[in-house]
Every structure is written in C-alpha cells, then in structure tokens.
Amino acid sequence: MNTCLTCGIQVRRGESSPIPKGEVMAERRETSAHAAPGGRELEQDEYRMWEDRTRVFLQPVAAPSILGLFALAGATMMVGAWQADWYGNPTTPLVLFPFVLMFGGLAQFLAGMWSYRAQDGLATALHGTWGAFWLAWGLMWLMISAGVFPIELVPAFGETNAAFGFWFVPLAVITGFCAFAALGRNMMLTLVLAALAAAAGFTAAGFFAGSTWPLRIGGWLFVVSAAIAVYTAAAMMMENTVGRTVMPLFRTRRGKYVPEGPGPSRPLEYRYGQPGVKIGQ
Structure with a gap:
C-alpha cells in the first residue's frame, strides 16, 4: 500500500x-x-x-526537496569553491552562469513551488528564496556577458560593493530563520541551513568592507553547506526509493522545541478541516 x-x-x-x-x-x-x-x-x-x-x-507528490537540495548544492558548490579561490579567475562566472541560472536557479525555484503544493512551508521558503537568488545571479552575469551591465558595477573581490552586499543580507536572515525551523525536522537539514546562513553573512560582510578574507570564509562555508546538502538530498532519495532509512538524517521529534500551551494540542490538518492530509514532505 x-x-x-x-x-x-x-x-x-x-x-x-x-x-x-x-x-x-x-x-x-x-x-x-x-x-x-x-x-x-x-x-x-x-x-x-x-x-x-x-x-x-x-x-x-514526490519530495520536492530532493531536487531542490541537489540544485542548491550544485550551484553553491561551484560558486563557493570559486569564491574560496580554489580555482578560476575573475571571468570564471561567465562560464558558470548558464548552469547556475538553470540548475541552481530555475530547477530549485520550481522545487520551491512544488514544495508549496506539498504544504511544506520550510522548503517553500528555502528553495523559493535561493532559487530566486541564483536566477538573479545568473541573469546579472548574462547581462555582463552581453555588455549591457555597467562594467564599473560588476562585483569584484577586495572591492567595496554595498549594493551587491545587500543581496546577501536577506539571504542570511531568511536562511537563519529556516535553520531554526529545521530543528523540528532533522539535524542534517539544520546544518545545511546554518552553514548557508553563515556563508551569506560572511559574503555580505566582505562586500560591505571591501575585504577578501570574509569572502574566502564565506566560500568555504558555501562548499560545506553544499556537501551536507548533497548528503541530505541523497538520504531523502534513498529513503523514497528503497522505502526505509539508508542514510540517517537524525530526525528530531516534530514540535519538540515549541512550548505547549494550555489544553490539548490539535493537528493543523484537523483545525483547517483536512483530516488525514499530511503536511510537508
């Protein structure tokens, strides 16, 4: 059954x-x-x-976060490794942006919309936010490659660019709240989001200050978050395919960190007249 x-x-x-x-x-x-x-x-x-x-x-509906986390990991790993100065040069994003735009951006954004259909608010916020970010990142480099973006405004490591730094401020805040919410689900997803929020914070600081070392730390943290995201997505995929836990996600008891009010708790699906409906993935 x-x-x-x-x-x-x-x-x-x-x-x-x-x-x-x-x-x-x-x-x-x-x-x-x-x-x-x-x-x-x-x-x-x-x-x-x-x-x-x-x-x-x-x-x-299959778990949308399987695709969402793989897409997040793919884009974040490539850009994070470049940001950490593991490879490449200032023109490397011109090669990366088509993949980042379609996989990290479009595929992940679609996963966020499918998460909405699965009534998973956390995944909707996560994949919708980061999917939109990678779409914007890819479109910016597309305009740069087409010569329609002012060259003096192109983000560069070691140079102050407060406008681009502000891109990462809402990412850090939203992802931080997502990490807190993920405590009620499993520890692997919590680690993904915590590392991702910290990476966005360091990257924002680097562009605000015009300093290179926060950007390097941010790049390392992006790679760490991507590696954990690959594990988490693979664990969800194996569980969905095999029908049992193969790679542990270290699940936490749902609602463990939410203080209980007076009176008996009533499931959300019962309150809104949807008995038997499963919320989330």
Whole structure:
C-alpha cells in the first residue's frame, strides 16, 4: 500500500487509482472516534463532521526537496569553491552562469513551488528564496556577458560593493530563520541551513568592507553547506526509493522545541478541516 503525500489516502502498490471510496469511507467511520485529537465527546463529534464534509483530490507528490537540495548544492558548490579561490579567475562566472541560472536557479525555484503544493512551508521558503537568488545571479552575469551591465558595477573581490552586499543580507536572515525551523525536522537539514546562513553573512560582510578574507570564509562555508546538502538530498532519495532509512538524517521529534500551551494540542490538518492530509514532505 502507498500513501498519498498530500492527502494521506492509501493506494494499492502498482495501481493508479485509490482504494474504492466505499472501503475508505467505511474505514474512516470505524476509526474516526479513535483518530480524533483529544478525548472529549465534543471533539470527536467535530472530527466526524470534518470527515463527512471533506473531499480530498488525490495527487501523489514526490519530495520536492530532493531536487531542490541537489540544485542548491550544485550551484553553491561551484560558486563557493570559486569564491574560496580554489580555482578560476575573475571571468570564471561567465562560464558558470548558464548552469547556475538553470540548475541552481530555475530547477530549485520550481522545487520551491512544488514544495508549496506539498504544504511544506520550510522548503517553500528555502528553495523559493535561493532559487530566486541564483536566477538573479545568473541573469546579472548574462547581462555582463552581453555588455549591457555597467562594467564599473560588476562585483569584484577586495572591492567595496554595498549594493551587491545587500543581496546577501536577506539571504542570511531568511536562511537563519529556516535553520531554526529545521530543528523540528532533522539535524542534517539544520546544518545545511546554518552553514548557508553563515556563508551569506560572511559574503555580505566582505562586500560591505571591501575585504577578501570574509569572502574566502564565506566560500568555504558555501562548499560545506553544499556537501551536507548533497548528503541530505541523497538520504531523502534513498529513503523514497528503497522505502526505509539508508542514510540517517537524525530526525528530531516534530514540535519538540515549541512550548505547549494550555489544553490539548490539535493537528493543523484537523483545525483547517483536512483530516488525514499530511503536511510537508
């Protein structure tokens, strides 16, 4: 049996259609009282009401972050290694930008939009933000190669460029919040985002100060984050393909770092009238 990622409805392996509606509804009626959050009779009645009026569209979705993290890693690894002065010269981005624009930018941005469909707010923010950044980075170097970008405004290591430095400020802030949110998911994704946020911060500082050493540190951190992102994406892909954990992600208990308020907790999907819908990837 397979379970739809976005709606939680079970599908027999090898079939393209869900279990007959009668079987699903009968099973739901039998288990609704036990599945309702909380143990009070009122909540059980409300839960039955949500189930009776809910209609879910079956559309299985693979984990979008598999593509998103691979795309993030590919672009970040190449540009980060160049920024760390492992290879290349000032004209190297003219060779890199087509790959960065399409893979790190477009592919990752699409992964962010598919994450929205999977109701994964963290992945939507991460891949949407960094996908848009790499699209902008690639477009800038495309304009430079076409000769329509003022040469005196081209970012250069060791030179002050506050305007380009500001590109990395929102990246550092947003990615930092994403890293904090990822604590409720798994430690590998948290490490990816923490290193990525620090890399963006050092890169911003380097362009603000016109100093080279923060840029070199930022480049190293970009490479570190890319390496961890490759591992994380590969672990998710193996788990999706094999059906069990092959490469551990060191998952944390969801909601462990969120203080509980008074009264019983109620799942988000129940609150919004979507019983059985799985939130996220």
